Amino acid sequence: MPGVRDVSADAFITEYASHLKRSGKLEVPNWVDISKTGCFKEQGPYDPDWYYVRAAAIARHVYLRKKVGVGALAKLHGGPQRRGVRPPRHRDASTQVQRKICQSLEKIGVLELLPDGGRRISQDGTRDLDRIATAVVEKQREEEGEEEEEGGEEEEEE
Numbered sequence: 001m002p003g004v005r006d007v008s009a010d011a012f013i014t015e016y017a018s019h020l021k022r023s024g025k026l027e028v029p030n031w032v033d034i035s036k037t038g039c040f041k042e043q044g045p046y047d048p049d050w051y052y053v054r055a056a057a058i059a060r061h062v063y064l065r066k067k068v069g070v071g072a073l074a075k076l077h078g079g080p081q082r083r084g085v086r087p088p089r090h091r092d093a094s095t096q097v098q099r100k101i102c103q104s105l106e107k108i109g110v111l112e113l114l115p116d117g118g119r120r121i122s123q124d125g126t127r128d129l130d131r132i133a134t135a136v137v138e139k140q141r142e143e144e145g146e147e148e149e150e151g152g153e154e155e156e157e158e
Helices: 009-023 050-064 070-076 095-107 123-157
Strands: 079-083 086-091 111-113 119-121
Touching: 009 050, 009 123, 050 070, 050 095, 050 119, 050 123, 070 095, 095 111, 119 123
Parallel strands: none
Antiparallel strands: 079 086, 111 119
8 A cells, every 4th residue: 555655745745735625624824815934935825725735745744754843844844045145044934834734733633742842643644644645646547547548549540
């Protein structure tokens, strides 16, 4: 049975974000429309569903590690601070965004808070993420099968 490690990050995050949006269980705060994701950004995200995408990326990141804190997630989603003529430096992303997403994922049972700090994936979360990864692998196999069938038809016609 394929797991999250066997699927490309982009394909998995896209599929899991659409799953979170379809399910409607994830609480999206009111400030999502007007917020920036870090002090190094000039504008907020263009994608209206960025909260779901970030939640999927955080869930995948926590799945791949034993435990993760908000600071590590902020560092992961950080980027270069433009400083004019001087060389850019790394700045962490907003910790409020990371914390609120982790709290939302806790409410739906994907993550759980550890007593010594940090968060880890719950059993229900592991099951959900593995199920989504299996669906992504099956979808990729179907697309590969359709491409092979189309390629065979073109060769017969020539």
